[in-house]
Amino acid sequence: MNLLDTPVKSGMVAIVGPPNAGKSTLMNALLGQKISIVTPKPQTTRNRILGVVNDPAYQIVLIDTPGLHKADQPLNREMVRIALESMTEVDAVLFLLDVSNSVPEKLKEEKEKELSEYMGQMRAPALLVLNKVDLLDKQKLLPLIRMYSGIYPFKAVLPLSALHADGTDRLIAEILEILPTGPRYYPEDSPTDATERFLASEIIREKIFLKIGQEVPYSAAVLIESFKEDPEKDMVTIHAAIVLERTSQKGILIGKDGRTLKSIGAAARKDIEVMLERKVMLKLWVKVKKNWSQDERFLKELGYF
Numbered sequence: 175m176n177l178l179d180t181p182v183k184s185g186m187v188a189i190v191g192p193p194n195a196g197k198s199t200l201m202n203a204l205l206g207q208k209i210s211i212v213t214p215k216p217q218t219t220r221n222r223i224l225g226v227v228n229d230p231a232y233q234i235v236l237i238d239t240p241g242l243h244k245a246d247q248p249l250n251r252e253m254v255r256i257a258l259e260s261m262t263e264v265d266a267v268l269f270l271l272d273v274s275n276s277v278p279e280k281l282k283e284e285k286e287k288e289l290s291e292y293m294g295q296m297r298a299p300a301l302l303v304l305n306k307v308d309l310l311d312k313q314k315l316l317p318l319i320r321m322y323s324g325i326y327p328f329k330a331v332l333p334l335s336a337l338h339a340d341g342t343d344r345l346i347a348e349i350l351e352i353l354p355t356g357p358r359y360y361p362e363d364s365p366t367d368a369t370e371r372f373l374a375s376e377i378i379r380e381k382i383f384l385k386i387g388q389e390v391p392y393s394a395a396v397l398i399e400s401f402k403e404d405p406e407k408d409m410v411t412i413h414a415a416i417v418l419e420r421t422s423q424k425g426i427l428i429g430k431d432g433r434t435l436k437s438i439g440a441a442a443r444k445d446i447e448v449m450l451e452r453k454v455m456l457k458l459w460v461k462v463k464k465n466w467s468q469d470e471r472f473l474k475e476l477g478y479f
């Protein structure tokens with residue numbers, strides 16, 4: 175019998191929550207490897223990204239999503255739509271909150287309203303994950319758990335530190351309580367269905383977020399223009415365009431004597447080499463496409479809509 179056909183606990187699990195809650199960090203922690211990019215800035219993730227956790231007894235298909243936030247621009251609206259859609263098409267939802275900065279006694283009314291509106295759209299059983307407890311005064315934990323349990327009928331409320339992969343065993347156990355028995359939906363040999371091209375573009379975007387402040391990373395998209403393998407040299411040559419919204423942003427991205435762009439390229443190349451397990455030649459160039467984030471056709475090209 176093919177292992178793919180042997181019934182196990184299996185299903186789709188969306189990781190949702192406000193920007194910067196640690197969703198991508200949690201997905202990587204559960205996978206035991208980095209698939210989703212992580213930065214200290216909110217609104218890093220823009221697409222749904224699949225991560226497949228395999229075990230002899232189960233297959234958990236995680237979906238990392240963009241942060242839920244009040245969005246009024248086309249790109250941001252798409253990001254929120256992607257997250258809300260993921261939330262309704264799964265077997266279980268992990269609703270993740272960063273509790274390192276919250277006030278235990280009561281949430282600000284507006285924030286509570288916003289969160290419970292999003293929670294109200296969940297269709298599957300949901301677990302509330304209180305993340306970043308490594309930064310939280312332990313005495314504040316119990317009141318927090320009590321407060322959040324009152325907002326929505328979660329199956330469980332779990333404190334966790336995604337950064338330190340602390341609390342993940344209990345989380346997996348709670349997920350398995352919810353998941354039905356079924357086939358493995360994805361082959362066991364890959365942790366994601368994302369293409370190497372997409373993952374490379376994300377790594378470049380991550381370095382832009384990490385190396386440049388303010389609004390430029392939010393105005394940057396990365397298009398892989400060519401991705402050529404050379405089996406003889408065991409090498410990949412990648413040409414990528416970093417697309418900005420305004421001409422004035424070009425100088426910031428490139429930096430004095432091209433230093434900023436060079437350091438983005440060097441850091442990205444290193445990570446892409448680890449991902450591809452091959453030598454990589456990475457050529458970056460910068461172009462401007464005025465207000466691309468409001469251009470539906472271009473957003474489609476990037477994989478939205």
Ligand SMILES: Nc1nc2c(ncn2[C@@H]2O[C@H](COP(=O)(O)OP(=O)(O)OP(=O)(O)O)[C@@H](O)[C@H]2O)c(=O)[nH]1
Nearest residue numbers: 193194195196197198199217218219241335336337
């Ligand atoms: N101390 C601490 N930091 C964490 C933890 N989890 C995530 N972080 C940090 O929080 C920041 C945001 O993490 P991400 O995983 O990118 O958050 P996200 O929810 O995916 O963010 P968006 O994609 O922007 O919605 C990063 O600097 C992480 O290192 C945690 O458990 N403890």
Ligand SMILES: [Mg+2]
Nearest residue numbers: 197198218219
């Ligand atoms: Mg993310």
